[in-house]
Amino acid sequence: MIEILLVDDSPADVRLTVEALKEAKVRNNVQVAYDGESALVRLRDKQHRRPDLILLDLNLPGMDGREVLAEIKRDPELSVIPVVVLTTSRSEEDVLRSYRLHANCYITKPVDLNQFIRVVQSIDDFWFTVVRLAPNGEQA
């Protein structure tokens, strides 16, 4: 069972992502934050279990996804959590900027749901089968 934090302001997208994860047969527990600030609050709250993966939408109200990403990667406690950027933008510049901010993966929001499901499956394979997280959260 992997713990996922999904940061997305659109309930329709949240549900679709949740459903896609289900379809991909990823054994998961998804927690949702609808904006950047509450995501960071949740991440820094010791009472909550630290997520194994963050799915981050770039287009957020208030503090936007890039700022959230930068904040996460600046924080030594949080920087080890892999962040997958979810976005509608396909522009090269956006992709590049995300990687510069140390995103671990970049996924364009699905034009094709089936394709998206395949991507989610491969993320699951990569991050939780190949890389594996050490028990203390350090990457192996």
Add this chain to the structure above:
Amino acid sequence: MSTTIPFSGLAPDARTVRGGGELSTFSLAAAIRMGREIRKSSQGASSLGDAATAVVNAVNALEQDGRPACVLVRAFALRRDGHVELLATRGLEPQWNDVAEPVPEVDPAPLLDELRSELRHLATASLYEEKRPLTSWGVRSVTGFAAHITSDFSFAVVAWARAVSERAAVRWFELVALYARLALVEVIEQRLADAESDRRLRRDPNERRLRDEALEGLLAVQEAHILDVLSEWPRRLNEVRLAAQLSADANARKLEEHNRNLQRTQRAMVNVVEDLREARNSLAGKVEERTRELALRNRELEDFVYIASHDLQEPLRTVAGYLQMIERRYASKLDQDADDFIRFAIEGAQRMQALIESLLHYSRVSTKDKHFEWLLLDEPLDVALQNLALRVEETRARIDRTPLPRVRADRTQMVQLFQNLLSNALKFAGDKPPSIHIAASLEGQSCVLTVRDQGIGFEQKFADRIFKIFRRLRRDTPGTGVGLAVCKKIAERHGGTIEAQSSPGQGATFTLRIPISSDP
């Protein structure tokens, strides 16, 4: 009464004696003084010879005094045949030739009047001496003359002058001589009238008759001669003056007219230049303003297209996503119609997404920042071929190319351009494997790149249409109809053009022309 008058000391034609006097020191006072001396020394002279001798002596005395003088003394004798004879010339001559100013030609009439009135005094005075500041006739500053008329009607005239030149002085003396003769005639007439009651004449009628005859002859000759000479002068002078005046006037008029024309032309030119400048400024201003306006509008439009299509994507993605979710979960659980409807809905949504995607892509060609750099066009071509490697392999396409030049361009956009042109050629190859030829040449400051294929081609009348966004010539091939539109936009962004040549079944040639170095 002798016909020849002896005069010792000087030959009649003796040239003036050159003295060392300074012209500038010959003053009016000196002239008057000299006249007085001459008068004194000639007074009481009973004959012309005595008078002349007295004059010469006086001049000699002046000379011996060492006083600088500028004087020319000429002694004349009136002969019975009416001729005036030059008896002697004596004088101190200044540097006649040192005078730069020309002799003015003037009307002799006033001078004539003047001289006549002066000479009338001769009728009442045996010796006349006067200072005359006659500035006309080339005689400058001080002139004067003295005359002595003897009882036998001979006379001596002494004239002195400070003249601008020898020529002027000589002419002056000639004039004096002429008028002296004229005056003499008047004097003679006067004396004849006086002589009517003269006892001596009454006593000797024979002598009187002889005298009358002689005088009549003399008068006739004198008058004729004088009039002859005098009448010529004003006419000639007038002619010369008139001609000079006319030519001067004509020249002046011509010059004036010329000047006026020149000024008019100049004014006109200035006006034209002003107008042009104004027009140019206003035109340049307008063009600049329009260009700015247009650029702004374009920018706004592009931003609008980008934002609009970006925002359109979101809800569309939701629609498509959930439709696909329905398909995954419920396909074949409903009836066949439901499956068809779902499939159509998904296809429509996907098609729309592709269009929006294309629109975004198209608008990004010009909204993207410009990154121009010097690059060998082979480089972006290599990248494009790599991107298309799978398709090239699948279609067993044959691609040949010549080395391409180095230009200043946006690398990414050049990749895009090659990729679009090549994928177009691959797509419209027809049944046979695609054959594509890529070549380039330099024409002046431009790079001309051609991509030629052996594909299905198109009718030339569609050559413009194919570059318009979403305008497709065929429905049976995949694509949204944005590839060539993007190519055109990239060409324009590089300050160039792109055009197509084709006919159905004959393949197509795309020609790109861009400046080797365009300003970004």
